[in-house]
Amino acid sequence: MKIVYAIVSSDDGNRVTDVLNENSFSVTKLATTGGFLKKGNSTLMIGTNDDKVEEVINLIKDTCGKRQKITCNVPAPNIASISAGYMMMPMTVELGGATIFVTDVERFEKI
Incomplete structure (x- = not known):
């Protein structure tokens, strides 16, 4: 038994969960924030048998x-206060x- 942790964009979270559910995988979804x-x-946390891990990843x-995506690089507030005007680049x-981790499950119980 394995557990697959997949960190995906919140924009993709529901879509990935739906696809995994349609393919008979149970998923637990946690809201997290990137650094x-x-x-x-x-x-996403997906518990599955060893032989199904590649299917989950695919x-x-x-x-x-x-x-x-193009975004603007905003200077830190202390820099902005020093100079009256600044340009966002x-x-x-x-x-x-996705960032995916696969780990062994030592014990699994569904109560």
Whole structure:
């Protein structure tokens, strides 16, 4: 038995959960926050048999593709207060995709 942790964008969370449920996988979804962009994420926990792990990973890959977004790089508040005017610089960031961890389950009970 394995547990798959998949951290996906909150924009993709419901879609990935629906696809996994349609393929008979039970999913627990937690609302989490990412570190770099401080944007919402969904952390999905999927318990499955060892032989189904690749199927789970492939469903996640197929559902939450990477995409790019242009955002403005805003200076920290203390920098903005020093200079009366500042320019926000656009930058391209990559969104989507998933970070996946697979771990062994020592014991599983459904009560």
